[in-house]
Amino acid sequence: METIDITTIDYQHYLTATEIAAIEHEASIMETREAAGIEALKVVQAHRGWISDESLFAISDLLAVPIAQLEGVATFYNLIYRQPVGQNVIHLCDSIACHLTGLDSVLAAIKQYLNIDYGQTTVDGKFTLLSNACLGSCDKAPAMMIGTEHYQHLSPESAVDILQQLAVKGEVNG
């Protein structure tokens, strides 16, 4: 008979005091505790970069939300990452307007420059490339979003430039 490894996640041991305090704050201003689920995911992601299974279980324990429900929230939003990502996550817009204005060449340039495909992270851990359904910049297409910054009217050259700058900036900061 196959055995299943069971890990018991206790939020008090897994989450930091800062994270717990921030989540409790969000829960206190919501009508129900489960409503704080999305904010809790954001809090933990801000500290850890992504949401691991353990993080998910810990939040579920803390907010008393069924794990299935919390996973539904986590996987619905494309800015909650359920897998480890690089320092910079590139959300390249994949909508019709971008396709009409040269997305293909921008994508090819990015892929070539970073040597990764959609859903992958560079070896140095600096970039993750994801596609994104419409960023709302159809009048300024092609567009992409990295962190909180939107980049518009992209060309293969300008896209690579932006990535180069970010890579350097990351080195200065990090």
Added chain:
Amino acid sequence: MSEKKVTIFIDDVPYQLSTEDNLLAGVLSQKLNLPYFCWHPSMGSVGACRQCAVTQFQDEADQRGRIVMACITPVTDGMRISIKNKAASEFREQVIAAMMTNHPHDCPVCAEGGECHLQDMTVMTGHSVREYQGTKRTFSNQYLGELVGHEMNRCITCYRCTRFYNDYAGGKDFGVYGSKNQVYFGRQSDGALESEFSGNLVEVCPTGVFTNKVFSSHYTRKWDLQSAPSVCSHCSVGCNLSIGERYGSVRRVMNRYNGDINGYFICDRGRFGIGFVNGEQRIRQAKGIAQQSTITLTKLDVAKALSHFRKKQFIGIGSARASLEANFYLKNIVGAEQFSPGYYDEEMKVAAQHAQLLASNKAPSLSEIENSDFIFVIAEDISQTAPRMALSVRQALGNAANDKAAKIGIPSWQDSAVRTIGGKLLSPLFSLQSTTTKLDDVAEQALLLPVDQISKCLATLTKLLQLSHVQKINNDKKAEKALKDLAEQDQLSVTEQSFITSIYKALRKATKPLFISGTSAVCAELLSNITNLMSAFKSQNDMIAPALIIVPTCSNSVGLLSILDEQSLSIEQVLAQLNDPDKSYQGLILLEQELANLSAIQIAQLRKSAQTLIVLDHSEHRLSSIADIVLPVAAVSEGDGHYVNYQGRAQQFVQVHVPVLPIQESWRWLDNIADIVGIKVASKVTEAGGVKSNQHTQVVVKKSAYESLAQLHQFFIDTYAQWPKLMAKASDETKSDEAQKKAIARMSHRASGRTAQMANITVHEAKTTQKIDDNFSFSMEGRSAGQSSDMPFTWSPGWNSNQAIGQFQTEINGQLLTEKAAVFIPILSEIASNPCWRLTEKITDRTFKSDAAESSAAKNQAAKPLTYVQQKNVYFSEWQAALTPEFQMLRQSNKIYINAETAQQAGVKKSQWCKIIFSATNEKMQLASQSIISQVCIVKQLTSSLVFGNFSLCQSLSHELEMTISLACDQEVTDYLAQFNNGLIAAKKSKEKMLERLKVKDQTIPIRLFLGGLNDG
């Protein structure tokens, strides 16, 4: 449904539609075809799938119209719509086309094939050409346990599964993940589904994402199944089922619509518990009867074997899982004074109280439960003992949200709107239990107490009601004060007090209150306190008296109750009678009775005391292995009979398939026994008052054998005044050919032809098996299923899935077009009015302990004795269902629930493994003890005198226990887990073995051309 109807025009034809429901339901009520996916008759509308598009016109002049979704459009007077209109039909076709871009073409290997709603709807829209050339998105599937299979690639994202599992049934371990074209329905990670209703996903899913895993493991297409209308044999609710069989083995169970009871849903025990019929534990041969012929057992063999019992006196023990007919027959073979229901003394007292409550309170049906606005569940975990009832309770709690929505004009069928406005608002549910239950999450208050304490709380509530009536208490403040005084007298804790106060307050506001309790706790005092409570309600007029349901344990508990009288014996008395030197009993007849409550010592005593032990049963148990004569009886799918549900509603289960001889219904075996032993008939000349009618009982020799259920019923009606009329008069044999012509086909008209019926043996067209007085034929020939009041299966042209049921309802969610009036069985007035059994005065020889509990309680007073309660379980709390290998494979390891204080004293923490030693001193001053290795769970508000868990304690331990907990050492845990895992492996092996045997048997089953007992092989 309200009767407010308006005229609307559908494709220029006027129709009368109810304004209470949405347009889609209205259209379908008119038996018009309009495809849909996300809408469900009992789950309402969300407008997600865009499939039920119709064109709505502004007025008669409007030629263009606009497309609307019928399921989210209310019916208004004079509205004009078109279904046939080009725009709407093209729209519907394109919606399907889009869904089909990702739907795989694995129909030949899909268990849904041939009864797929998606297939039906695709055909209905006219989408018949594949245009999409691209790739299809793919998913990995999950392991969802032994009952439900998962194939996510087939998903069309209608959201019905999560709406049923989470919203309707309150499941927590199921969800929707991702977005856009990557939406996934399932659990967070692999694991068995936790809901008791998971099997409904199979019927709720319009296609083959969720399939019946047990059915798939020994599969046949719907059209090749032989089906009959049946009734669930696993609890007292009496859900209507359609059981399907092929080549002699039961393949699956589907829901059979009954608007009053199960509606569209059944629980997993009902759906998968049928597995016992095919199990390895079945008794297939008679024991103790010499067989002359090499082929089969004959009536002559039986007569010979039984011949030396001619006119001998037996004691008979009936059973709550045997049919009404069999119990009644047994009672009249052995005589009322020698009949026992197999209950021990306390259970007899409970039965008496139950009978009284049932006679004086009409129990509501499940659909009536759903109208309640206050529910109080007392000492019965209905979520496990009557799961379908708990599902109805859950729906009733939504009434508060429905009312809130109705106030702002949102109709109840607007499912997601009502849920949004309702939020966490629920109608009040109070739960007073000894274990945690699956309804606790929706209870306003749930309190855990030992049963005697629960009983005490009810007594206090009764006093409060009486007091408030006398003192004219009309506000909550006064009531609270009055309760405080009462509680002090009765020594109730603050928690108990506040619980009673809350109930009292909520009851004052309730317009349709309902109390639910049961017999699981086996506490007569509890039921007697409920009786007092109910009469307190009836003698006041400040509050509306609640409806009452008492949930007994088995499918035919109430049927058994209905034939008990003041002479019926308890188990203790049976033993005393057998050992009485003045009486000379030939022995004991056990009718489908495993006497699970008896300890091994008691079983041995019983065996020793009975000269001859005759066991009639379908599965092996402790008593069948030590019996002198064992007669193999038919399981529910193999025979005819009636069960009486918790309300007293008698329902017939119809033979689905022919069992292999010598298996036959227990009433047929009893008929063979009656031929020899004779039957007892009370003399028609009863004295005025009829008090001592038993003195006129005489043994008569039976005239002829009864070959059909209808004949047997006729005999009962002619002979016994108390027998209710349940079946139409048996037609005489000369007309049987005609009857056969009118019969309803058990097989679908599309069954692969007569030559395929027994293709496992021969492809020659065989004569159809004939059965006297059967309203159903063992063939695809006959009238179609829908013409019967009890449909063998659900099918209608264009509607191959169970959703065809809409075609047979008066209107959506209404009664069946062919529905017969329900028959309710009365409870004997002697019992109902005077629950005073002779056990109270006549028992002199106490062979079994019964006062032991009291004496040991007195001794242990200082040591703070505790009560251990075993949690009820949907899979294992019913004997027959628990034999199903798939359920055995889902067994969970031991868990014990204690409070934090006890845990701290013992030095154990949450989830740690501990060793618990339970001990009690019995009346012989012997120390009985049992040690259990179990994981610890901590429950906050648990009194230290109450402990519960999922394991059973041996019977020699009485209720008043002492418990020592310590941490288990590694070796003990390893040993326990190894033993536990071996159990799981054994269950898996048993399933494999069973499948292997069935698949071999598929090649060779004997043919029986005539039915009607033995001698026909």
